Amino acid sequence: MASTLGSINPSSRERGWSRDGAVIAPASGRSDSAxxxxxxxxxxxxxxxxxxxxxxxxxxxxxxxxxxxxxxxxxxxxxxxxxxxxxxxxxxxxxxxxxxxxxxxxxxxxxxxxxxxxxxxxxxxxxxxxxAPSRQRFTVRGLDLDSLTQGAPETLVFADGAGNPPAAVSVGEGAGRGEILRRLNQALGPAGIRCELDDHGRLGFSCGEQDWPALQASLTVRGGGVRFAGGVPQRLPLEAEAPALDAARWQVDDxxxxxxxxxxxxxxxxxxxxxxxxxxxxxxxxxxxxxxxSRVDEPSWADAFVSDFNARLNQRGDFAPLQQLVPALLGISRYRVLALLSLR
Structure with a gap:
């Protein structure tokens, strides 16, 4: 499914981020959970x-x-x-x-x-x-809504170092907050980055957790000399959200x-x-x-299953379903299938 089952935020002060800036209420173990x-x-x-x-x-x-x-x-x-x-x-x-x-x-x-x-x-x-895979949230020093919506106009060119073409974003000159969010999401989306707001209206970002190490080392920006220097792209300083548990930092010497x-x-x-x-x-x-x-009748289930199976098998650029399917089909001949169908 494209949507997640829920989003658990252990602290009432740490509501989830929303792509359009709306606050997502934290989930809990109660019946009103998200x-x-x-x-x-x-x-x-x-x-x-x-x-x-x-x-x-x-x-x-x-x-x-x-x-x-x-x-x-x-x-x-x-x-x-x-x-x-x-x-x-x-x-x-x-x-x-x-x-x-x-x-x-x-x-x-x-x-x-x-x-x-x-x-x-x-x-x-x-x-x-x-x-959906878990995501790593992070902030970027130098990228905040005040600086991106106000001041002189500038074009920021982002590159992720993963082969995606550089993406340009126009900022400043009184652009609205929602418009800046839309532009950033459109530009950074191909790199798997989401631009969001926290419950205080601050700008934040997230990416797939498995993509974080590479992104942290490779995301760059080139500006026009207003917010970021022009010429050679410079690496953006990304700051990851602190983990809920960091036992390696615990000290027990006294x-x-x-x-x-x-x-x-x-x-x-x-x-x-x-x-x-x-x-x-x-x-x-x-x-x-x-x-x-489970209470749905079998013919309806069979029709829906075939559609779902075909959709999964024919995903572009994804060979994982095929890798799982081929071993399961080894040794199954056309005649065995026909024999099974004849039993209906």
Whole structure:
């Protein structure tokens, strides 16, 4: 499915970004979670026949949500153990710094497997994205709405270093905020970059998390001498959104550091617990939708499945479905298919 099942934002002060500047309310584990609308769109209509074309995507989303829950549960278990160890060490005169460091390093290693273990459904802020890969949010120093909408006109030329042609954006001279967003999205979209606003109206960007390292090292801009220098393109300073958990930075060498680390651990536990509640809600929604789809009559399902199968198989430039299909068809002859069809 093109839309995500939900977007989990653990903090009420950190609402999601919207491409058109509107604020996206944070999801939670309650019944009013943002997971509900996306799932509702996948449910069959009154006729029921069209619903089956979403069954494959729903099962994929359900699997991703279950993997995400497994990752969250593992992190919670490790954090609870680390919290107990930190609390115990605070009551002692001497610290077992080596033991605490070993636990911390294990936590950091587990966090590094987040993308893999969650099937790329949990981003660095533990927001859930089912149906689309997780994204990395970032800001760009020198690119803010005030400077882009006001001042002398200038043409900014962006290049991503990935083979896409350079994209020019006209800024300044009183251009509106919405117009600047539209121009940036149009120019940077081919590079997989979205231009968005946060809940304070500040300009922000996002890209696929797997694309972030290359983009961070290669995104450049050439200006006209107003906001950015002309001539040779210069690399843009990109600043990634801080992750929800950064165990590698936790210090445990003395009691003061242990106290600070304990506070960070408690915050991480609270965030993971909220994420788990929202994942559980999303899983329940997916199961309800799948149960509704299962009541569709078989001929309608077969027709919709064929259409869905053809659409997936004929995606341009994507050989992944074909790679999965060919091994499954090995050894299946035309005569076996005809024999099966004759049983109907």
């Amino acid at each position: 997971a509900r609308p996306a799932l509702a769109s996948a449910r069959p209509s009154a006729g029921g026949a069209s619903g089956w074309r979403y069954s494959t995507q729903l099962n994929e989303q359900l699997s991703a949500a279950q993997c995400s829950r497994g990752f969250v549960d593992d992190m919670l278990s490790q954090l609870e153990s680390f919290k107990s160890a930190l609390s115990q060490q605070l009551s002692q005169r001497r610290l077992d710094a080596d033991g605490l460091s070993a636990q911390r390093d294990e936590l950091a290693q587990s966090w590094q497997r987040r993308q893999q273990d969650s099937l790329d459904s949990l981003d660095g802020q533990l927001r859930l994205s089912l149906g 009691h003061a550091q242990v106290r600070m680390t304990l506070q960070d651990v408690l915050r991480a536990i609270a965030r993971l617990q909220q994420t788990r509640g929202a994942i559980d809600h999303a899983i329940d929604e997916a199961r309800q939708s799948i149960a509704q789809l």
